[in-house]
Amino acid sequence: MKVLVPIKRVVDYNVKVRVKADQSGVDLANVKMAMNPFCEIAVEEAVRLKEKGVVTEIVVVTVGSKTAQEQLRTAMALGADRAILVETEENTQPLGVAKALKALVEKESPDLVILGKQAIDDDNNQTGQMLAALTGMPQGTFASEVNVADGKVSVTREIDGGLQTVELSLPAVVTTDLRLNEPRYASLPNIMKAKKKPLDTVSPADLGVDLTPRVKTLKVEPPAERQAGIKVASVEELVDKLKNEAKVI
């Protein structure tokens, strides 16, 4: 069976971003970029399914600029078989990406789409759900366990009250949560092998989709700086301050 793994190039989680002076966004010039951590988990899950013999082909895909090839190569170094870049210089947004993925799903006919539940740059948590709605596929979001058998996939979901297990008919959409697996490191020989794996580039027009942003960013501001704390002399003073100053009790 075939798995489609959509991934996203985002600012590395170690980077402390700075807001641009004109408040139009964060400054990404010469900042270290990396694969979104939830996407790494999605790639890892697909690779594990392939190692178990459940999956035969892993196609990794991203919607983004030419530089996102770097993350596609990383995914192939981790075990994906081939890659598709939907190349655009637009600021990508969930609905546009979901439409592009729908077009690819129609073209590639995967049995399973595994993607991260959200990207750490915009934190939208929408693309997987939108893709499921657009394609009519069933969805299992926030997966902490995935098992494929007999044309079905059972997904254990991390929900507020605990865990919920759902069973979906294939083809289906699964979005990954943090505890699904611990991604491996790419090895140096596999980094070299990834260079020789096929990477196709298509344009949004080829897929017949329009990626023009639907949501406009008005202003980006850094979070308020945390104020220094104070020491209180007694429990009474603490209670008093919590009651009368902070007004939390």
Added chain:
Amino acid sequence: MSDSPIMHRRHLDFLLYDVLNADALTRWPRFGDHSRDTFNAVLDLAHDLALDTFLPHNRKADLNEPRFEDGRVILIPEVKQALDAYVEAGFMSAMADSDQGGMQLPFLIDSAASACFSAANVSTFAYPMLAKGVANLLSAHGTPAQQRLYRDPIIAGRFYGTMCLSEPQAGSSLGDLRTRAIRQPEGHYLLEGAKMWISGGEHDLGENIIHLVLARLPDAPAGVRGISLFLVPKYHVHDDGSLGERNDVQLAGVNHKMGYRGTVNTFLKFGEQGRCIGYLVGRENEGLANMFHMMNEARIGVGLGATMLGYAGYLHSLEYARERTQGRHPDQKNPDAPPVPLIEHADIRRMLLQQKTWTEGAQALAFYGARLVDEKAHAPEEKIRQDAALLLDFLTPIIKAWPSEWCLRANEQAIQILGGYGYTREYPVEQFYRDNRLNPIHEGTNGIQAMDLLGRKAMMQGGAALTLLAQRITATLDTLRDNPRLQPLAVEMQGYLHLAGDTTATLGQALARGEIRLGLANASHYLTLIGHLCVGWMWLKQAQVASEKHPRASDTDADFLEGKILACEFFFRHELPIIRHSAALLKSLDDTTLKTTSAHL
């Protein structure tokens, strides 16, 4: 800005791609399969692996020295876990040929990866670094059978290795070593003797340990011309590659060190039972030359290790100075004004700038040397290969010794910024200092490196290396003619270059007159002079690239680039004038140290 405690990626990318033009290496046949993407993938992997598997046990390995129990060495388990991950990721074979399962990675990029591991945990990284040194030596001087049986398993990460040079009575003075090797009719040799300060001499990290041992044949000439090199496996290896019995190499003790404590340091006895079998590597009596021939890369590794310990201290003290509030500005009269972060104080910034200029300057120089290793071995044009070999020969003692001295000073300043806390074991900066204190001592002490630089390297081929260095520095100066901000620094550099030439000529004349002791008496000042000259050059190169990019940079990046230019200015104003002092002292052929006898002290 990145949070990483071991490597700021913007800075590394700047050095590798903007200053040292690493992309150009991919145009050579040897590196034709590579591109910036593969280099970046290697650097990402090295950084993440260093952070996840090397860094977490750095303190634990320091607190839990290797134990000597029943003739075995017990290490904390995290060391093997980290090294297994390192091997599995393919770093052991990164530079090997593709048809041997390697990646044909340039030494420059391999060094940048090593820099991450050194900053994260220098003592765990010492094991693969030593093993790689042994593999390199066997590639250059081993027989095909030796390569198959001993080198290939090292590259595969199954065997480790050591370099056994020093003995209890002879460390720096290798001509006096006494370990003996007796030819046997079967073709091998029987070794007998004791070796001291052997890092990685005993452990269970891999299946076997390959010792490279310097020893003397009974009929060998006296001194360094009578030393041969032998391969002594801990376990014998059968011709089919399977392991046999233990060889007669015994662990006689472990040394208890000030730093680098995770790297077990041993006293080894060879042939106590008369059965220590060794195999000659290269030819008889050419052992020292063969050993040193392959030490260039190891010395760059030592210099880079010293640099990265200094750099790790810099990053730590920088974060601390940004967060810790203490005191107020000297013109702030209001005692109720809130205290300011340490970094607001000029003297703290001075100590940060010292650390930045020493460690980032030394990194640039070490990477420059690493690129020369690639040029020497793989550049398509013969002229480039020859020039690289000449310049590398000259720069190697500087790349080893200058960071060992100045990046150790950087560690002192890191402790100073943390104040009392820096002096406690609650913070890592004291460990960086203790770890780094080894570097001026091992792999040839700094005093010996200084004499090598002045007595041999500066004088070889009629001073050809220094001439070549001067040409390269002048080429950088020429690019700054129309740069109003950096041009004054270029003029200063020109003056220092003349001073270096004059000083070298004066010393060369003294040596040519046979005044060897006098000529070499102040060699360590000569190393300071040339070392500062080279690092000043590296700062000019960085500032030149930064000032070119600056007008087109975004806000964050403009700060980074301006920081490079300011650091260059700081180095020229605060640090480089030491060249004048050193040059004056050297040119006067000062004999104070020669006149002061034991009785005077």
